Amino acid sequence: MTMRLRFAPSPTGYLHIGGARTALFNWLLARKNKGVFLLRIEDTDTKRSKPEFEAQILRDMAWLGLDWDEGPGAGGDHGPYRQTERQGRYAVYIAQMLESGKAYRCTCTKERLTAVREAAQASGAKPKYDGHCRGLGLGSDCGEHVIRFAAPLSGETVVADLVKGDVTFNNEELDDLIIQRSNGTPTYNFVVVVDDHEMAVTHVIRGDDHLNNTPKQQMLYEALGLPVPKFAHLPIILGKDGGKMSKRHGDTSVGAYREKGFLPEALLNYLTRLGWACGDMEHFSADEAVAAFGLGGVAKAGAKWDMDKLSWLNQQWIMAMDTKVLAERSLPYFEAAGVATDARLEAVVGTVQARAKTMVELVEAAAFYFTADEALAWDDKATKKFLKYSTGAVLRDLGDVLEANEAWTEESLELSVKAFCEARELGLGKVAQPIRVSMTGQKKGPGLYEMLVAAGKTLAIRRIRAGADRCPQSPS
RNA sequence: GCUCCCAUCGUCUAGUGGCCAAGGAUGCCGCCCUCUCACGGCGGAGACACGGGUUCGACUCCCGUUGGGAGUACCA
Numbered sequence: 001m002t003m004r005l006r007f008a009p010s011p012t013g014y015l016h017i018g019g020a021r022t023a024l025f026n027w028l029l030a031r032k033n034k035g036v037f038l039l040r041i042e043d044t045d046t047k048r049s050k051p052e053f054e055a056q057i058l059r060d061m062a063w064l065g066l067d068w069d070e071g072p073g074a075g076g077d078h079g080p081y082r083q084t085e086r087q088g089r090y091a092v093y094i095a096q097m098l099e100s101g102k103a104y105r106c107t108c109t110k111e112r113l114t115a116v117r118e119a120a121q122a123s124g125a126k127p128k129y130d131g132h133c134r135g136l137g138l139g140s141d142c143g144e145h146v147i148r149f150a151a152p153l154s155g156e157t158v159v160a161d162l163v164k165g166d167v168t169f170n171n172e173e174l175d176d177l178i179i180q181r182s183n184g185t186p187t188y189n190f191v192v193v194v195d196d197h198e199m200a201v202t203h204v205i206r207g208d209d210h211l212n213n214t215p216k217q218q219m220l221y222e223a224l225g226l227p228v229p230k231f232a233h234l235p236i237i238l239g240k241d242g243g244k245m246s247k248r249h250g251d252t253s254v255g256a257y258r259e260k261g262f263l264p265e266a267l268l269n270y271l272t273r274l275g276w277a278c279g280d281m282e283h284f285s286a287d288e289a290v291a292a293f294g295l296g297g298v299a300k301a302g303a304k305w306d307m308d309k310l311s312w313l314n315q316q317w318i319m320a321m322d323t324k325v326l327a328e329r330s331l332p333y334f335e336a337a338g339v340a341t342d343a344r345l346e347a348v349v350g351t352v353q354a355r356a357k358t359m360v361e362l363v364e365a366a367a368f369y370f371t372a373d374e375a376l377a378w379d380d381k382a383t384k385k386f387l388k389y390s391t392g393a394v395l396r397d398l399g400d401v402l403e404a405n406e407a408w409t410e411e412s413l414e415l416s417v418k419a420f421c422e423a424r425e426l427g428l429g430k431v432a433q434p435i436r437v438s439m440t441g442q443k444k445g446p447g448l449y450e451m452l453v454a455a456g457k458t459l460a461i462r463r464i465r466a467g468a469d470r471c472p473q474s475p476s
Numbered sequence: 477g478c479u480c481c482c483a484u485c486g487u488c489u490a491g492u493g494g495c496c497a498a499g500g501a502u503g504c505c506g507c508c509c510u511c512u513c514a515c516g517g518c519g520g521a522g523a524c525a526c527g528g529g530u531u532c533g534a535c536u537c538c539c540g541u542u543g544g545g546a547g548u549a550c551c552a
Contacts, residue, residue, distance in 0.1 A: 010552055045551060110550080117548095126478050127548065146550055164481065173479055173548095181550040188552050212480055212547040235482075235545090242544060270488095273501090277489050280500045299482095299489080302545060306487050309502045319515075354515045365514090382512095417511090432511030444513035 003035030004202045007061075007068070008192070010042045011054035014253040017305070018207060018237050018245060019057075020064060021271045025234055026205045027066045028272070028293040035202075039071030040195060041082040044185065049084075060254040064264045065286055070199075078199040083191060090186040093194050093224060094147060094179065102223040103179060105138035105145040128175030147180035149190075149220060157215040162203075162232035162295045169215040177216055189213055193220045196229060205232045205295075208302070232295055235275055235302040245305055261333055261359030263321075266314035275303045283316050311357040318362065323350045326362075333359040339367050347454040351446035368440040369455055373466060382443035383470065386433045392471035394424065395434055399465045408457045410449040417448070438467025 007023040009015065015023075030037035039061070043049040058072060070076025080086055097103035108129075117127040134150060152171045159167045179190035186194075196204060211233045221228045239249035251257060257267055268286055276299065278292040318326065327349040334341050337360070341348075348369045349362070356362035368376060398420060405416050421431050432448045439451060439460065452460045 008552090012552080042552060048551085113550090121477060121548095124477060161481095167480070169480075175548095178550055183550080185550090187550070192552090207546090208481070209546055210552095213552095215480095233481085238545075240487085244545085274488065279490065282488095282501050301482050303489090304487060306502075309488065312502060315515090352514090355513065386512095428511050430511090436512060442512090446513085448511055 001202065003030060003033045004038065004200050005030045005035060005205060006038045006040055006196070006199060006201050007066075008040040008042050008195075008206075009057050010045060010048075011050060011057060012045055012048035013053055014255055015057040015060040016245075016252045017254065017257075017271070018252075020060070020066075020254050020267075021237060021274065022205065022207055022234060023061060023066050024064070024268065024271050025276070025298070026203075027068075028290055029203065029205065029295065030069075031290045032293045036069045037067075038076060038078070038199060038201075039068040039074070039081060040199065041072060042188075042191075044083045044188075044191065046084070056255065060258070063258060064254065064268055081199075083195065086195065087185070089198065090180075090191060090194055093190075094186060097149070097179065097223060098147065100223070101150065103147050103149050104134055104136070105140070105142055106133035106148045106176075106178075107138060107142055107145045108132055126173050126175075128173075129177075131176060134176060144182050146178045146182050148176040149179050149216075149223065151176050151216070151219055157218055159211070159214045159218060159231055161211070161214075162230055163235075163298050164211070164233055164300060167211065167214075171215075171219075174216055174219070179220075189216050190220060193217050193224070193226070197221070197224075197226045201229050203230045203232065205234065208233050208236045232298070235299055237274065238302045238304045240304055240306075242302075242304065249305060250307060259336075261356075261361065261363075262310065262314050263317050263329075263359070266310070266317040269317070270310045270313050274305075275299045283313065283320075315357045318356055318359070319354050321353075323353060326353060330359055330362055330366075333363045334366075334370075337363045337367065339363060339370050341370055344369060344454060344456060351450045351454045355446065365445070368442070368445070369459075373463065376441040378441040379437075379443060382437045382441070386437045386443065387467060387471045389472045389475045391434045392468045392473065394426070394431065395438060395464055395468035395471065398431065398435070399461055399468065402452075402457075402464065403461050405457075408453060410453055413449045413452050434467060435464060438470070439463045 005026040007019075007026050009019055009023075027037050029035070041054055043054065054072070061068070068074050070078060071081045094103065112132070113129065116130050116132075120127045129148070133148070138145065151174050155171045157169045157171055157174070159169070161167055177189060178187055180186050214231055214233070218228055237245050239245045241249070245252055251260070254267070258264070265285065269284060269289075272284075272289045273282065276293070276297050278297050281288075281292065284292070321329075324346055327346040330345075330349060331341070348366050352362055352365040355365050398417075401416055401420050402413070405412055417431060418428065421428050433443065435448060436445050436451070437443060439445070439455060445451060446454070455463075
């Protein structure tokens with residue numbers, strides 16, 4: 001039997017990190033077992049759901065490389081895959097529940113419900129519905145009413161969780177949950193059961209926060225006479241302070257990480273490793289993760305989001321990437337930064353590849369190659385320290401020496417510069433830094449020779465001479 | 477309050493009763509490389525929450541305590 005897994009986001013916001021990780025683990029398991037990964041849009045909250053959010057979620061999933069076999073845009077014969085388009089299907093299940101006596105109509109008012117809840121809480125008991133209408137046998141003519149599940153009153157329900165192990169719930173703790181609202185629409189816990197069944201989902205993998213819903217859903221499966229899927233609950237991702245991950249801890253949306261210049265490979269790598277381990281594997285591709293993945297390696301405890309490690313991984317991915325590919329993929333980031341690139345791009349990127357933790361940093365580090373001379377960002381400290389009165393003549397002469405360098409290769413430039421230093425009895429540092437500041441406006445940057453080559457002779461000579469002009473023209 | 481889950485370096489984790497005077501990664505510190513910054517190399521500090529059991533032997537098993545998290549809706 002093929003394993004069928006699903007990710008069921010609500011289009012009430014962007015795809016956040018936690019959701020992406022849930023999707024990822026489902027995807028990994030599906031790919032690992034040659035199963036099916038499907039996407040279901042839970043858009044029944046009409047007040048908060050928006051088509052734009054759905055589009056964004058789909059885009060971010062695709063960006064991460066989490067492709068789905070069934071769902072919006074992919075087809076599949078278990079559709080439709082949007083809950084709003086499935087509304088008609090739930091009525092028959094509700095009717096079945098009513099007929100078999102597994103559900104009943106309830107006309108209790110909200111006021112009464114609140115009073116019951118408060119009374120229970122005051123006495124230290126679990127706040128739950130008291131079953132007031134359970135034995136009344138109310139018919140469809142009872143006026144405004146909800147439909148409640150007549151849950152088992154005694155015994156216990158054991159959830160055989162693939163991550164947590166057996167989790168036992170006392171049925172007395174669970175109450176008669178509402179499965180259909182007074183406006184006729186079914187509620188979440190009922191709908192997931194029906195949808196997961198109709199979509200033939202075999203494994204439900206979701207966040208920890210759903211563990212408490214699971215016994216209710218399991219009882220619903222049983223009441224409906226449906227096979228119960230396997231469950232696995234993943235620990236949730238926490239913020240740096242151990243609390244729920246929120247804006248206070250930085251970005252929470254996948255889109256924000258893309259915009260900040262994180263590579264999908266790195267984000268996926270980090271997300272996989274967060275809460276899952278396979279020995280000492282740290283830096284791995286999606287394919288490698290698929291090959292090694294298993295629910296057995298999933299941690300039970302929540303994990304804190306660590307930007308430092310994500311950044312490190314991103315840098316590892318940037319460094320490991322073929323320079324030509326990296327150059328192509330950096331294009332949108334140059335564009336976003338308003339930096340126009342040219343044919344030197346690949347060479348340029350090569351010089352900053354090991355100096356950027358993100359694509360945005362890469363663009364920042366490379367911008368000086370492309371910006372107009374007068375638009376260079378000057379670091380005052382660097383100028384003061386390295387462009388002094390005495391440096392002016394050095395840079396001017398160096399400009400002439402370099403102009404005479406026909407080959408303009410790293411090797412020949414190194415020979416030229418070193419010969420110049422020896423002739424002047426100057427340490428390399430006394431020459432290299434002024435050149436760097438002239439070229440970049442900054443005191444840090446790529447290696448001297450690779451930078452000169454990547455910049456091109458024309459720009460290099462021009463900036464070195466401009467650097468000379470920038471030096472004080474008289475001793476102060 | 478009640479129910480459920482969880483607990484190894486700051487962080488992510490390895491560890492499934494002896495191989496652990498607890499390993500890796502990140503971050504931090506130092507040294508090296510060096511024209512700067514990175515990269516890279518080497519080294520260092522840094523953890524089994526606590527208390528009881530079980531056992532010849534517990535990081536590993538059981539119980540409790542403490543701490544953290546989740547749920548407790550006519551939201552999903």
